[in-house]
Amino acid sequence: MLAPLTALAALIPFAASAPATIPSLPDSETQLSASAPWWEKLVLIMDDAGETRACQFETSMEPGQRLPCDVEGPAVAEAGAALPEQVTQITFERRFSPTANMADGELKAGDKMLGKSVLALAIDAGGRVTGCKVVATGGMKPDYGCKEAAAEKFEASAGSEAPPTRVASLTILVYAHEEDQV
Secondary structure, three states, X not given: OOOOHHHHHOOOOOOOOOOEEOOOOXXXXXXXXXXXXXXXXXXXXXXXXXXXXXXXXXXXXXXXXXXXXXXXXXXXXXXXXXXXXXXXXXXXEEEEXXXXXXXXXXXXXXXXXXXXXXXXXXXXXXXXXXXXXEEEEEEEOOOOOHHHHHOOOEOOOOOOOOXXXXXXXXXXXXXXXXXXXX
């Protein structure tokens, strides 16, 4: 089950007129899980000049599958040019937790945080986002917030024991991977 890539592409700080082409998905009505943790990543692989050489989309909902994607725009070139030479990747990531969780922003060694937002979401039994609040930020502000989260489609809760509203968190991360200089 793949969530629409357009939600992840919205994280990329492009000018509104900049084209961003992503693979079309067979089922753009895919619903996200509201009861289990998941993540999605859009990874831009940079060359030595700071230009985007490749793009990959990964998700925990389809382990091991990587979809190619195309991104263009002045912001990609500007971001690449502003980063240290050892940066080889820029990652735009969404991490969902079905509980209120502020500890979902840790990065691997070699990754440098560029921006972060944590959204607290109220998701009703029908899978609609009925409330959203930005509860933490850091660095540059990702171009994904409550407006975009409210447009997401989550699975409806099953059974009569399901809570009428679930409080969940969605962490938006933008980070760069730096290779060690020898």
